[in-house]
Amino acid sequence: MKEYCSNSPEETRRIGREMGAGALAGEVYALVGDLGVGKTVFTKGFAEGLGIDEPVSSPTFTILQIYEEGRLPLYHFDVYRIEEPEEMEEVGFDEYMEGEGVCLIEWAGRIAELLPPDVIIVRIEKDLAEGLDFRRISVMRNGASA
Numbered sequence: 001m002k003e004y005c006s007n008s009p010e011e012t013r014r015i016g017r018e019m020g021a022g023a024l025a026g027e028v029y030a031l032v033g034d035l036g037v038g039k040t041v042f043t044k045g046f047a048e049g050l051g052i053d054e055p056v057s058s059p060t061f062t063i064l065q066i067y068e069e070g071r072l073p074l075y076h077f078d079v080y081r082i083e084e085p086e087e088m089e090e091v092g093f094d095e096y097m098e099g100e101g102v103c104l105i106e107w108a109g110r111i112a113e114l115l116p117p118d119v120i121i122v123r124i125e126k127d128l129a130e131g132l133d134f135r136r137i138s139v140m141r142n143g144a145s146a
Contacts (some may be wrong), residue, residue, distance in 0.1 A: 001138055001139065002138070002139045002140075003071070003136060003137065003138050003139075004136075004137040004138075005130075005135070005136060005137075006009045006133075006134070006135040006136075006137060007046055007130075007131065007133055007134055007135075008133050009038060009086065010137055010143040011063070011135075012038045012041045012042050012045065012124070012137070013041050013044055013045035013048075013130060014045060015042065015045065015137055015140065016041070016042035016043060016044065016045025016046040016048075016049065017045035017046065017048045017049040018045075018049060019045075019046055019048020019049060019122075019139070020045065020046035020047060020048060020050045020102075020116045021049035021082060021110070022037045022049075023046070023049065023051075023072065023102045024072075024102070025072050025100050025101060025102065026099075026100075026102075026130065027096045027102050027103070027120060028097055028102075028103040028105070028115060028116055028118075028119045028120065028123075029080070029102065029103065029105065029119075029120045029122055030105050030108030030109075030115055030119050030120065030121045030122065031043070031045070031104065031105060031107070031108060031109055031122050032107075032109055032121060032122065032123045032124070033123060033125060034116055034125075034126070035125035037090070037124040037126055037135060038124050039058075039106045039124060039126065040056075040057070040058045040106065040108075042122065042124060042137070043058075043076060043104055043106065044056045046074070047070065047074055047076075050067075050070035050071055050072055050074055050102065051069070051070035051071045052067045052069055052070040052074060053091050054067060054068065056076065057120065058078050058106065059102075061081070062068075063078060063079065063081070063082070063091050064077050064091050064096070065078075068101075070132055072100070072102050073099070073100060073101030073102070073106060074101055074102055074104060075096040075099065075101050075102065075104070076095075076105045076106075077091075077096075077103065077106065078105075078106040078107060079105060079106065079107045079108065079110045079111050079129055079136070080106065080107040080110070082107075082110050082111060082137060083112055085110070085111045085114050088111055088114055093111075094098050097116060108121075118141060118142050119142060120139065120140070120141045121138075121140045121141075122137065122138070122139050123137070123138040123139075123140075124136070124137050125137075125138075
């Protein structure tokens with residue numbers, strides 16, 4: 001497991017940018033963390049790392065936002081409002097996971113049973129003892145270091 005410490009939204013975005021720059025086609029990133037920890041901030045940086053210049057926002061009401069202008073397409077899912085994992089079939093989740101781009105899924109715990117065995121888990125956590133803006137970002141690939 002790799003661990004990063006962030007003391008600001010800018011640092012969280014930079015960590016996301018570095019991970020996006022190294023992302024490969026077919027990878028699936030599962031973002032895990034409480035409301036307000038910076039999952040979307042991380043995603044914005046990740047998109048920048050893929051060379052995507054257009055504004056990135058959380059697709060909470062549409063479930064999926066597709067960005068195709070970077071070196072790889074980014075399939076950005078936000079499954080916060082998903083009640084049953086089967087709902088993911090309606091958006092063609094399987095096809096995107098097997099596609100030419102990278103899947104990044106906010107609130108991935110809600111569809112854990114649909115994630116591939118080699119999913120890359122990005123856990124973002126606050127630690128108020130370290131400060132209001134402090135975030136611990138842990139990255140793990142299927143139980144091993146990413």
